[in-house]
Amino acid sequence: MRSQIFGKQLRSSSLSTIPPPQTSTEHSPRLAELAARILFRSPLPSQNDLPVYILTAAALPDKKDTDFDALLPYVLARLPDEDQLIGGRGYEVVFFAGGREDGTIAKKEMPGWTWFLQAYQVLSRAMRKRLQKLYIIHEKNWIRVLAETFSTIVSPKFRKKIVHASSLSSLALYLAIEDLLIPPSVYHYDRRVSPNIHAPYSSGRRAFGAANPFPESSQGSLRLPRVLREATSFLLMEQNLKTLGLFRINPRTVSIDVLREAYDRGQKFIVWKEGSSVLTFSHWRQGFGEVLVDDLEQAEGFGLFCAAGLIKRWYAELRNPIFPKSCYPQLQRLYGEEHSPIEVSRILELISVDSEWSLITKTSRVILTTHLLPLLSQVIECQDWNQMTSYNLAVCFAPTLLRGPDPIEDTKISATIIRILEVAITSWTSHLALACDMTDSKFGDSLRLPESREDREDPLDDGQSSCVSEDIQIDGITLVDNDGEDEVNEDLRPPLPPRPVSNVPNATRRKPAPSLRPPPRYSTIIGQEPGGMDQLPNYSTTIEEATNGNLSSDTSFLDTAGPSQLNNTVPRKPIPKPSKGS
Numbered sequence: 001m002r003s004q005i006f007g008k009q010l011r012s013s014s015l016s017t018i019p020p021p022q023t024s025t026e027h028s029p030r031l032a033e034l035a036a037r038i039l040f041r042s043p044l045p046s047q048n049d050l051p052v053y054i055l056t057a058a059a060l061p062d063k064k065d066t067d068f069d070a071l072l073p074y075v076l077a078r079l080p081d082e083d084q085l086i087g088g089r090g091y092e093v094v095f096f097a098g099g100r101e102d103g104t105i106a107k108k109e110m111p112g113w114t115w116f117l118q119a120y121q122v123l124s125r126a127m128r129k130r131l132q133k134l135y136i137i138h139e140k141n142w143i144r145v146l147a148e149t150f151s152t153i154v155s156p157k158f159r160k161k162i163v164h165a166s167s168l169s170s171l172a173l174y175l176a177i178e179d180l181l182i183p184p185s186v187y188h189y190d191r192r193v194s195p196n197i198h199a200p201y202s203s204g205r206r207a208f209g210a211a212n213p214f215p216e217s218s219q220g221s222l223r224l225p226r227v228l229r230e231a232t233s234f235l236l237m238e239q240n241l242k243t244l245g246l247f248r249i250n251p252r253t254v255s256i257d258v259l260r261e262a263y264d265r266g267q268k269f270i271v272w273k274e275g276s277s278v279l280t281f282s283h284w285r286q287g288f289g290e291v292l293v294d295d296l297e298q299a300e301g302f303g304l305f306c307a308a309g310l311i312k313r314w315y316a317e318l319r320n321p322i323f324p325k326s327c328y329p330q331l332q333r334l335y336g337e338e339h340s341p342i343e344v345s346r347i348l349e350l351i352s353v354d355s356e357w358s359l360i361t362k363t364s365r366v367i368l369t370t371h372l373l374p375l376l377s378q379v380i381e382c383q384d385w386n387q388m389t390s391y392n393l394a395v396c397f398a399p400t401l402l403r404g405p406d407p408i409e410d411t412k413i414s415a416t417i418i419r420i421l422e423v424a425i426t427s428w429t430s431h432l433a434l435a436c437d438m439t440d441s442k443f444g445d446s447l448r449l450p451e452s453r454e455d456r457e458d459p460l461d462d463g464q465s466s467c468v469s470e471d472i473q474i475d476g477i478t479l480v481d482n483d484g485e486d487e488v489n490e491d492l493r494p495p496l497p498p499r500p501v502s503n504v505p506n507a508t509r510r511k512p513a514p515s516l517r518p519p520p521r522y523s524t525i526i527g528q529e530p531g532g533m534d535q536l537p538n539y540s541t542t543i544e545e546a547t548n549g550n551l552s553s554d555t556s557f558l559d560t561a562g563p564s565q566l567n568n569t570v571p572r573k574p575i576p577k578p579s580k581g582s
Contacts, residue, residue: 017122019073028070034061035074036298043269043283043291044179046092050132052175053079055095058185059300068111072119082126090130094171094180098138098189116146135174137165138189172199181269181293183300187258199265205461207263209317213367215459218452224371225458227263227314231307232375233447234272234279240304241378242385243274247312247396251305259302259310266457269293273301284453315372316400322367325404327359328413334359336416344427348435351424368424369436372397374443377428394421 020026037059042052061071080091120128136143147162165171168182168190177199190197207227214222224232234240262270271293272279278297282290293299315322323331335342349355351373353365376393383389398417402410424432433439450456 017073017076017124019077028074031066031071031074033298034059034066034071035078036295037300039075039078040181040295040299041078042094042179042181043293044285046179047176048089048092048132050089051080051091052180053091053093054181054183055093056183056186057095057097058099058183058189063111068115072122076119076123079127080130082124085126085130088130090132092133092135093131094135094137094175096137096183096186096189097140097143098186098193099140113146113149117149131161133163134161135163135165135171137168137171138186138193139164139166167194167197169194169196169198172197176202178202178265178267181271181299182267184255184258184302185300187262188254191254191258197261197265202266205264206266206458208260208314209319210458210461211319212461213318213363214370215455217450217455222366222370223450223455224446225314226456227259227310227458228371229447229449230270230272230279230281231310232371234274234277235304235307235311236375236378236447237277237279239277240274241382243304244386246304246379246386246388247308247393248388249305249308251303251309255302255306256309256313259306260313263458268457271296271299271301272303272307273299274304277304281449281456284456311375312397312400315397316403318367318403320361320363321403322364322401323360323413323417325406325409328404328409330359331416331420332413335420338419342419342423344423344431347420347424347427348432350420351432352436369432369438370443370446373424373428373432374438374440376425377433378440380425390422390425391418393425394418397421 019032020028037056039053039055042054044052046052080088085091136147139147144164147159163174165174168177168186171177177197207225210225213225215225217223235246240246259270268283269280278299278301280293280296280299280301282292284290334346350358350360351365351368352358353362353369355365358365376390376397379386379388379393380390395418398414398421399410401417401421402414404410
């Protein structure tokens with residue numbers, strides 16, 4: 001009864017649920033854009049086949065600059081209408097309450113509790129009843145108090161629909177987070193709560209540090225991994241290529257860590273956005289077909305420098321570096337002379353896939369000619385705008401291609417690697433591209449979304465490399481997993497080494513130590529005496545005999561006497577008598 005009276009009072013508010021039409025003069029494009037960032041629909045449904053809506057507290061504006069009463073109709077209009085709810089089974093809402101990227105939301109920026117209660121009451125009955133689940137992630141104290149208020153005053157049944165999760169890893173136990181469109185601000189705040197994100201059955205190693213840098217396509221050929229395909233496609237957009245300091249300005253480390261983890265987890269939707277340049281790829285699902293991101297222009301995404309930094313991170317985390325340590329002496333001898341220019345033919349001999357005398361592995365040559373050199377050659381075409389010459393790009397990428405055990409040796413050889421990269425980038429379009437069978441059109445085809453659904457996502461790493469069969473181990477230790485073998489062949493086990501034998505002739509041997517005999521028991525010594533305790537000499541008798549000189553010279557008694565008896569039988573020197581004069 002109390003909740004009904006309270007609800008009637010709130011419904012009498014002037015809040016509206018219907019925004020003005022777009023053709024009306026009262027329609028606000030700014031409020032519509034804010035609403036699209038606050039509440040949007042995730043492209044894929046939940047595991048219960050229900051639509052999922054994402055509500056982010058980080059997108060809420062300051063109440064001093066925005067009228068929340070006017071904003072509310074634009075936000076509620078993004079929820080399903082009554083016709084869709086009556087014919088459907090409901091919907092779910094994921095509320096990221098963590099706040100902005102710095103993790104803080106000032107109380108003065110948020111509306112009061114009364115506004116939230118009124119916003120809930122102005123919803124239609126079908127919209128309130130069809131809400132199946134409300135997931136609250138990164139909740140704060142005021143969010144928990146507000147949820148308890150809803151459960152106690154407004155609707156007691158509301159508590160059963162709420163699921164609390166402290167982090168994205170906790171949310172992964174209820175939802176498939178790899179299917180959600182998660183804003184970057186949520187990732188950044190989650191780093192404050194948990195150092196990483198673990199999703200069951202999806203977390204692993206797909207792109208970074210995988211055994212196969214280039215996965216095998218469904219046709220049997222090698223293809224670019226998804227992370228390189230998407231990041232490179234966004235970077236090569238016309239406006240992005242002209243950005244000043246491309247590959248030179250480093251992004252935030254937390255953003256690179258978040259993206260690295262998202263691609264290894266298989267996050268299906270990652271939005272790239274820099275100014276007016278926006279890019280994301282569709283996902284195909286059985287029963288839905290091609291799934292796209294709605295309102296892509298208003299979606300929150302990762303910037304251009306994050307894409308450039310992610311590409312550098314991919315090269316830095318290769319399981320086998322492009323230039324292994326074993327080739328440092330030969331590289332220094334052939335390309336290290338500063339005053340002699342490097343010929344293009346020698347660069348071709350080093351990077352060509354068909355080269356028989358190359359100092360680097362075939363996998364490294366495939367990576368250089370398939371992705372790195374074609375990408376950097378297009379970057380220097382816009383060097384008048386981005387100020388990135390072939391030398392600047394070589395300086396940025398040389399450290400990522402070296403990862404030896406000694407950092408000092410890597411620093412010494414880096415100057416030679418810079419000279420090699422500078423000549424290779426400059427000569428790629430004019431000489432090397434045709435010799436390596438990699439034209440601009442062929443490179444563009446490798447960046448397009450694959451037609452086969454199996455090739456759109458990278459497989460989880462199984463630890464076995466099958467990228468290029470001609471590669472051999474050059475340096476380091478290879479660890480082989482033998483846990484899958486049930487039986488071990490006894491014949492394959494190496495024999496144990498023989499015991500060492502002394503070859504010194506007539507070696508002296510130590511004399512064995514004599515055996516220790518235990519001392520006789522005291523009771524046995526007493527029992528061997530004929531007279532027992534009565535015939536043992538006492539102290540007074542011993543002193544008197546020693547004084548008179550009648551001490552027996554028989555020492556057989558010493559062989560069987562105990563310690564106490566030996567002390568009593570030791571002869572003592574007689575005490576001299578004092579003289580009369582003294």
